Amino acid sequence: MAGGISFSSSSRLENTVLTQRSIRAIIILMISTLLLGACGLRLAQLQLVEGHRHRASADRNRIRMIPIASDRGNILDHKGRLLAANRLSRSVYLWPREQSQERWQQSALILSKILKIPGPEIQQKLTQIGYHSPMPVRIVRDISPAAFTALAEQAEQLPGVEIRAESSRIYPHGSLAAHVLGYIGEATEEDLKAHPNYPIGIVVGQMGVERIANAELQGSWGDRLVETDVRGRELQMLGVHPPVAGSPVQLTIDLDLQRTAEKALGNRRGAVVVLDVKTGAVLALASGPTFDPNLFTRKMTTAEWKGLQNPDKPFLNRALQGYPPGSTFKVVTAVAGMESGKFAPDSMLGTYAYINLGGHLFHEHGAGYGVIGFSDAFAVSSNTFFYQVGLTTGPEQISKWAQRLGIGEITNLGLEGESHGLVPTPTEKQKLYGEPWYGGDTVSMAIGQGLVQVSPLELTVVYATIANGGWRVKPHLLASQTDAMVAQRQRIGLKSGTIAVIRSGLIAVVQQGTASQLNDGSIPLTAGKTGTAEVLGQRDNALYVGFGPARDPQIAVAVVVENGGFGAESAVPIAHQIYKTYFKTQSK
Numbered sequence: 001m002a003g004g005i006s007f008s009s010s011s012r013l014e015n016t017v018l019t020q021r022s023i024r025a026i027i028i029l030m031i032s033t034l035l036l037g038a039c040g041l042r043l044a045q046l047q048l049v050e051g052h053r054h055r056a057s058a059d060r061n062r063i064r065m066i067p068i069a070s071d072r073g074n075i076l077d078h079k080g081r082l083l084a085a086n087r088l089s090r091s092v093y094l095w096p097r098e099q100s101q102e103r104w105q106q107s108a109l110i111l112s113k114i115l116k117i118p119g120p121e122i123q124q125k126l127t128q129i130g131y132h133s134p135m136p137v138r139i140v141r142d143i144s145p146a147a148f149t150a151l152a153e154q155a156e157q158l159p160g161v162e163i164r165a166e167s168s169r170i171y172p173h174g175s176l177a178a179h180v181l182g183y184i185g186e187a188t189e190e191d192l193k194a195h196p197n198y199p200i201g202i203v204v205g206q207m208g209v210e211r212i213a214n215a216e217l218q219g220s221w222g223d224r225l226v227e228t229d230v231r232g233r234e235l236q237m238l239g240v241h242p243p244v245a246g247s248p249v250q251l252t253i254d255l256d257l258q259r260t261a262e263k264a265l266g267n268r269r270g271a272v273v274v275l276d277v278k279t280g281a282v283l284a285l286a287s288g289p290t291f292d293p294n295l296f297t298r299k300m301t302t303a304e305w306k307g308l309q310n311p312d313k314p315f316l317n318r319a320l321q322g323y324p325p326g327s328t329f330k331v332v333t334a335v336a337g338m339e340s341g342k343f344a345p346d347s348m349l350g351t352y353a354y355i356n357l358g359g360h361l362f363h364e365h366g367a368g369y370g371v372i373g374f375s376d377a378f379a380v381s382s383n384t385f386f387y388q389v390g391l392t393t394g395p396e397q398i399s400k401w402a403q404r405l406g407i408g409e410i411t412n413l414g415l416e417g418e419s420h421g422l423v424p425t426p427t428e429k430q431k432l433y434g435e436p437w438y439g440g441d442t443v444s445m446a447i448g449q450g451l452v453q454v455s456p457l458e459l460t461v462v463y464a465t466i467a468n469g470g471w472r473v474k475p476h477l478l479a480s481q482t483d484a485m486v487a488q489r490q491r492i493g494l495k496s497g498t499i500a501v502i503r504s505g506l507i508a509v510v511q512q513g514t515a516s517q518l519n520d521g522s523i524p525l526t527a528g529k530t531g532t533a534e535v536l537g538q539r540d541n542a543l544y545v546g547f548g549p550a551r552d553p554q555i556a557v558a559v560v561v562e563n564g565g566f567g568a569e570s571a572v573p574i575a576h577q578i579y580k581t582y583f584k585t586q587s588k
Helices: 001-048 051-062 101-115 118-131 145-153 189-194 210-211 214-218 255-265 293-297 302-307 328-339 373-378 381-391 395-405 426-433 439-446 456-467 479-487 494-510 567-587
Strands: 061-070 082-094 137-140 161-170 184-186 202-203 222-228 234-240 270-274 280-290 348-351 354-357 358-361 370-372 527-535 538-549 555-561
Touching: 001 479, 082 101, 101 118, 101 145, 101 354, 145 161, 161 280, 161 293, 184 293, 189 426, 202 210, 202 214, 202 555, 210 214, 222 270, 222 456, 255 280, 255 370, 255 567, 270 358, 270 456, 270 479, 328 373, 328 381, 328 395, 328 456, 328 494, 328 527, 328 567, 348 381, 354 439, 358 439, 370 373, 373 494, 381 439, 395 426, 395 439, 395 456, 395 527, 456 494, 456 538, 456 555, 494 527, 494 538, 527 567, 538 567, 555 567
Parallel strands: none
Antiparallel strands: 061 222, 082 137, 082 161, 184 202, 222 234, 270 280, 270 555, 348 370, 354 358, 527 538, 538 555
């Protein structure tokens, strides 16, 4: 019995143990099933639901779309000679996602020392494009060989830093024609807003022809798709969309004349303009002092930037600024006098030491020249002769013919800082200055002083109109515009007698007057007029405007030298060099 009791207890114990084991097995099985199910669900989510996003993320890590900058088109003179071109250079780009924002701050310090640019400037560019941007940002162009070597040595410590070969702008003649050519620079925020299709880092024209013709010059960027390793090194190219180079732009500028003009001006404050009297093509346009546009193709030093801020304003294009024209304006007064019907080409007037107008004395150069006509009045530059012409003709007629001849909003090259001449009427003076018109205003206007302002470019247009028989031409810089501009010439209604007597007078100025230096036999006979314009508290400005050759005019020349004294002293020698170069090149 005892044994039976023992057997029964043992059986119940075994059943209990089996039951406990079964429960544990079931629990373990359930846990395993749940874990495997969770893993399966997560795997399904990653592969099926989020697979596309993760695959794209992985591709971005190993596949890069690298922009390829296009070459800017060359700028050529009218004979096809290079004024602006391209050369091979190296730029530094950063791939923002290759480092964390905190690590980029450390890398910016290293790059700052190597590239000689401020660390905050680097961080600013990264912030601007965004630290999660898949596209690179350029932080510097045209690095030195030393910087290239230093970056290559530290490549392992600087992931996301790429050195890329590009083309950089070069102006082979340095500062020559800088005010015409302008300069380039990386697109500003305003540029990018105005042109949403611009890629970050694109270089655009910021001044001069580089800006005016930017659409033709810039071309279009391309890109290439490459596979990289974890260090960012290229493994293979997956595709390429080649860039399209910009188109060349040919100017009307003549390299020889431009070089002569700038050399003769000698970086003094002033300007020289040479114009084709038949087409309006600008053959030379020089302004002094000038600057070197090559400075803007790389990182500029502090000293270089300060040099561009000097009081002589090297960025100011003086060829397009208004100056008192002095006696060179007497051509306008003569035209107004004859075309208004107040005078005939053969009219004669007495000249005096001065004229008295309301108690104010307006002086001649000397004691007077007796009774003379227009031709002799130009030759001796008689003030009292033109005082009388101006007073009889009136300011309204002088202003009217000044505009017809090309002074005012007629000329427009599209360059920066271009201003238009001013030959106001009494009504305009009252409106502009709130003052009445006086007889002295008319007397001053008649000899190009007082309120009269004319730019050197406008002066060439005035004299070109006399030279070509009465056609007012449209000045332009792009050779592609010449045919259209010739078609836009306007005959302004000058009588042949008016043109003939003015030409005769301007030839007399060269043959026997204040521009006789031009009659030394070294060049064909030319025609022109000197001017000396008063500048309050300073030495007078020196001017010369003329055309040549006298019998078959081809070019008009205007010269202004600020504080140069007499026109014969400072301006005529510059014109002489211009004529020599022109006639020398024409004879070849």
